[in-house]
Amino acid sequence: MQKINVLGALLVLGLMVQCKGDKKSVNKVESNAPITEVTESVVDTTPIIIEKPENIKVPDGMVWIPGGEFIQGAVPQDKMAMDHEKPAHKVKVDGFFMDVTEVTNAQFAKFVKETGYVTVAERAIDWEEMKTQVPEGTPKPHDSILQPGSLTFKKTKTSVPNLYDFSQWWNWTIGANWKQPNGPGSTIKGKDNEPVVQVAYEDALAYCEWAGRRLPTEAEWERAARGNKSESIYFWGDDDSILSQKANTWEGEFPVTNNKADGYEQRAKVKSYPPNDFGLYDMAGNVWEWTSDWYNTNYYNELGAVNGPVVNPQGASTPYNPNMPYAKEKVMRGGSFLCNASYCASYRISSRMASSLDSSLEHLGFRTVATVDMLTAN
Template sequence: MRSLNIFGASLLVLLTVQCKENKKTGEKSDPQKSTLNESISAEVLSTLIYEKPSNIETPKGMVWIPGGEFIQGAVPQDKMAMSHEKPAHRVAVDGFFMDVTEVTNAQFSKFVNETGYITVAERAIDWEEMKSQVPEGTPKPHDSILQPGSLTFKKTKNSVPNLFDFSQWWNWTVGANWKQPNGPGSSIQGKDNEPVVQVAYEDALAYCKWANRRLPTEAEWERAARGKKESSIYFWGDEEKVLSQMANTWEGEFPVNNIKSDGFEARAKVGSYPPNEFGLYDMAGNVWEWTSDWYNVNYYKELQTSQQPIVNPKGATTAYNPNSPYAKEKVMKGGSFLCNASYCASYRISARMASSLDSSLEHLGFRTVATVEMLSAN
């Protein structure tokens, strides 16, 4: 099903790439609370998979991420950290394999060619199905809008005083999909090595099933991004001055002018910047990446931590975002080519944002993981 949140006056509800935080979020208790992951005993922690088993080969295009403990969430020196990144808490995850890069157009094309899969953005829209997902009384959009499409970015001509109003630079574009990521007339021809975008959560899961992979949990993603940097803001350290050398982001005045100090206006070929210490590329910038965790603004605050780390957390069991009460959202990580210091700075390791399940955008893609258990079953 397609969510009406992406249409017309409902655009602000959908666009939960919230790069500025509502200051009231989390100040009052709410009955919609996430079910908490409980800390477990040291005996269970001792069974953690740290090193790659010798009988398991590393899949092509992936790298082993050692199991271990780390601090998830905002580091103390991060002045840009939002409240939903706090408090930081101890986590331990089993080792796993992760794609070295984001899934590319070429890889997704192979999946579609072999399966005939049709993405969410390419499917016909059923208004009757949608009405149950939006506020009662929401008017039906005009038939010219109620057609397959997705969200695309457009620069503004002048400075934007209100960066909360995402409708100033996001547009519902009929015909936008993974093959035409910027709308009709655009193409992925000659862009095999760019990350695939305009993929909804369902699309990413379908690819994972075909590839015998899964999406990373938020904890796994953050473990992988952090590398061996135990307490730094970025995967390379705390130095922001080298950002243009390390990641594809927006530099200049957002959303008016991108001065392209990093060499790119929009998406870059995967691997265009240095990898982190685990050999992973584009864990900061380029495109956002789906994770499997539900987004719940209260999740970190409600964690009951103790001396033992939380082992292999899978996030909140329910989605909750007061800014998008009708959307069921998943956590996305890593930031994108649209991230700017004045707008979101989500190229930081702990940064976390949300997107609804059926949302597809031109700056949102994914990468996959494989576990020892998954590969042992083959």
Template sequence: MISKLIRFICLVSFILMLGCKSKTEKLDDSANSNTESPQRPPAKAPEGMVWIPGGDFMQGAVPNDRMAMDHEKPAHKVHVNGFFMDIHEVTNAEYAKFVDETGYVTVAEREIDWEEMKKQLPQGTEKPHDSILRPGSLVFKKTKSSVPNLYDYSQWWEWKIGANWKHPDGPESDIEGKEDHPVVHIAYEDAIAYCEWAGRRLPTEAEWEYAARAGKTDNKFFWGDDVSQLGSHVNSWEGEFPVENTLEDGFERTAPVMNYPKNDFGLYDMAGNVWEWTGDWYNTDYYEELASNTGAAQNPKGATSAFNPSNPYAEERVIKGGSFLCSASYCASYRISARMATSPDSGMEHLGFRTVWSE
């Protein structure tokens, strides 16, 4: 019974952006817009941003990456124009300023409307007890013993009432002293709202991956191919996931931004720490579509619609970069080409974002 309840809660967590679907659809164009921009900076870099010069690259898994998943293939040629990008993930302090000035309430803080929620669930799903249908978010929990099935994420995720960006580990926690940590428990709509306030947008998946690669054509990681350097370059899980973290990199959960080496474009935390939203729909057919075209795809904005045969009830967006939970045994998503599908409704303890700007 408990296992079924956890699975239900995990499903519920992915559709909590209630009543906001139409609003999100209206925002899609601004989030995915990719206007023409020169290859030299059109202006002085905004504070906290760096210029990413445009160019061509092969998006997707490199040939020597044995850990690459099918949805990272086939690699395909892409051209992106230049753009400005945040040098680090949006922090708690930056998000707090936005909330203070606008009064914005994140998805994880809003009351839940069952009548709206059940429209997005399989027909016949029973309403859970009112004690469960309260605002909250997914929080990571260690297991007490080894986990034989790493595909069952319900074993290490817990729906915690009262968890949100201000209380990342639950209602008893806070962000005091973590002002320079990346903001988490951010749903897609929450990221878009911040972007509109800041006059920015989310990166496309192609822009994000191009920026992360920073000219390293054939490398799996932003620093090269030597995985032994992982602990000194990335905030990730080291040890047996999800039982024990050896803390070799110094942190068990989020780390302050700019704590690890930057890549060759001057960007920090493009691997590990927290996953980052992009503006692209996740579609398992999209890479094949791009690879079938002649020449480089010009500033691709992602698929026109979402499609994931393994998750038919959710329309998902692409997130990039991996998080503090990524390990070699679990997802190894600190690799440049790694990607994951996540429902726009979902805000979790290891999910944040950064912004871009182009004229």
């Protein structure tokens, strides 16, 4: 089935939703948000898997994340936390294996070579399908625009007074894809160890199937990112003055000037910064990472209403975002090289954002996980 980049199409058609008012109200829960049936994943008295079973070998390139109970969501002292990171709630997850790094260009290239897979951003656009994902009556763009491509970032020449209109720094770029992540003329040659980007959700799933892995749930991702820092804003603690030593982010005036205090302006090689407690690299900054959870603005409120910890939550059963009503979105985690304190500060552990299933961007990638059940079934 052909897919299109919904976010890119919305940009092209001038239909971007521009959020107004206070930043924390952007993801405020709507009273008409659909119920997500969170109770399906609770009241489970089965003991969780904490330690790695002795008979299972750690897969190459992965590390064991011990199971346990933790508080998911914003910590009390986090002044940057957004409404959709609250309320914090108790969660239990089984132990699992996770990739030490984000999936790299070299790893994704091997997958493509062995399977012949063609990513969403490389496929022809089907207007009939696009019409189902934009407001009724939207006129068809000219054929010169309806060409395979993806979203690329552009700096602005002057300060931007309205940071809620991100069409100011995102371009729909024909020819942008995982091999040309910044558009025609760009390349991944010599960048084998950088994270692969311009991968839509479907692309990430295809890689997972080939690798015998899956995407992490949002709860698994946060458990892994938090490590032993149960009450910290960042994976290293609460001190934001050492951000440039810990993560690849935007330092300077966004989106005008990046002073590269952390050493990079765009994507960095994996393992360029210190790992967290569990030995995972780039769980803050570099590129966003797909998770398997639907994004639903009501979900955390439902989790917060549950008595006792939620066990192995799988996310909302339905997507819902009043700011992007025509898009079905998944949660992405970790922030990227474009995150800045003035804009999103999404290098915080609890930070979460959403992206439509068929959106691919130059700052969005993924990493995979494997569970005990998956490995013993092989």
